[in-house]
Amino acid sequence: MRLFSTIQKRNISMSDLGLRAVLWDMDGTLLDSEKIWDISLDLLAEHLGGELSHAGREAMVGSNMAHSLTILFSDLGLAYEPEDLIQAGKWLRNKTSELFDQGIDWRPGAREALDMVAAAGVPMALVTNTERVLTERALGTLGRSRFDAIICGDEVERGKPSPEPYLKAAAELGFAPGDCVAIEDSPTGSAAAESAGCALLVVPCAVPMSPAPGRVLRESLEGLSWEDLHAVWRR
Numbered sequence: 001m002r003l004f005s006t007i008q009k010r011n012i013s014m015s016d017l018g019l020r021a022v023l024w025d026m027d028g029t030l031l032d033s034e035k036i037w038d039i040s041l042d043l044l045a046e047h048l049g050g051e052l053s054h055a056g057r058e059a060m061v062g063s064n065m066a067h068s069l070t071i072l073f074s075d076l077g078l079a080y081e082p083e084d085l086i087q088a089g090k091w092l093r094n095k096t097s098e099l100f101d102q103g104i105d106w107r108p109g110a111r112e113a114l115d116m117v118a119a120a121g122v123p124m125a126l127v128t129n130t131e132r133v134l135t136e137r138a139l140g141t142l143g144r145s146r147f148d149a150i151i152c153g154d155e156v157e158r159g160k161p162s163p164e165p166y167l168k169a170a171a172e173l174g175f176a177p178g179d180c181v182a183i184e185d186s187p188t189g190s191a192a193a194e195s196a197g198c199a200l201l202v203v204p205c206a207v208p209m210s211p212a213p214g215r216v217l218r219e220s221l222e223g224l225s226w227e228d229l230h231a232v233w234r235r
Contacts, residue, residue, distance in 0.1 A: 019233040020179035022117050023169050023198060024147075026128035027062075028185035028205035030114070031138055032105040034061060040096040041072065047091060050076035061206045062186030064129040064159035065089055093133065100137040107205065109222030114146055120226050125169040127182070129153035129160050129189075149173055161188045163196035170196070181233050183221075190215065199233045 028034040038057065045052040056075030060068040069088050073080045117124055124147050128135055132152040144150075149172040153159040156168060163177075170177045182193035185205040193200045200215050211217055216232045218224070 019122070019181055019199075019230050020175045021123045021125065021148075021170070021173045021181075022229065023125045023127050023166060023180050023182040023193070024114075025062075025182070025184045025186075025189045026126055026135065026138060026142070027130060028107070029183055029189075029203060030107055030110045030126075030142060032107050032205075033100070033138065034206045036096065036099045036104065040092055040099055041068070043095055044088060044092050045072060045076060048072075048076060048078060048088070050078070052076070058207055062129060062160060062184075062188030064153040065092070065131055067159075093131070096134055097137060100134060104138060104141045106141070107203075108220045109224060113221040113224045114142075116224065116226060117229070118146060123148040123173045123175075125149040125151065125173055127151045127165045127169045129165070160192035161195070163192050166193050166196035166198055170198070181229050185209075199235065201229070201232045 024030055026033070027037065041057060041060065042052055052072060053075055056071055059071050063071070066085065066089070069085045069092070072088070073084070114124070126135070126142070126147045126149070128151070130138070130152060131154040135150065135152045149169050151165045151169045151172070153165070156164045158164045166177060166182060170180050177197040180198045181201060182198040183201045183203065184190045184193055185203055186207055187209065190200060190202055190209065194214070202209050202215055202217050203219070203221055204217070209217060214235055216235060
């Protein structure tokens with residue numbers, strides 16, 4: 001309804017729009033929450049009797065909880081059984097929840113970028129590998145009403161880098177992935193969006209990103225315009 005109202009006011013057709021929806025990653029893209037994950041993962045490593053390496057932490061960026069925990073145990077040189085991962089996941093989930101509840105900073109320009117897309121009347125989805133219980137806490141900062149769909153890491157069979165989260169988000173909005181621009185910060189998330197067939201804008205945060213065909217890199221979301229997003233979609 002929001003998109004249709006905008007079309008009516010501007011007297012334009014859907015074919016004129018081209019870009020139909022914007023799909024946002026959360027951690028490191030909209031919210032500066034990778035710094036919070038740094039803390040909780042370091043504390044978990046300490047709890048397990050070790051120290052997380054820089055390479056281990058970098059490998060986790062953009063990943064889901066289950067994969068991150070396997071990386072952590074391997075990085076620490078610890079053998080593990082499924083129950084060990086379950087208990088570590090509970091510990092990490094509780095600690096990260098505490099830290100999220102203390103407040104999460106926005107990434108530069110992110111709030112204004114969300115407002116810009118909303119003002120254009122274009123549907124938006126939040127597409128994150130973070131579990132629903134933690135995403136709900138982050139929505140206190142982001143604002144639940146901004147998003148027409150919210151896809152969390154524990155609500156798909158395969159999280160990023162699988163394309164499934166982005167395919168599900170596009171389907172819930174009623175568009176083909178090729179009608180959408182995904183905005184990501186990590187190699188894991190970028191691989192998911194590209195595999196799904198979305199146009200991709202990358203704003204690196206914790207991990208450097210390299211140029212690639214069909215991928216647009218930008219230093220910050222500050223000053224992002226609708227014309228910028230449409231240019232990403234046209235590539």
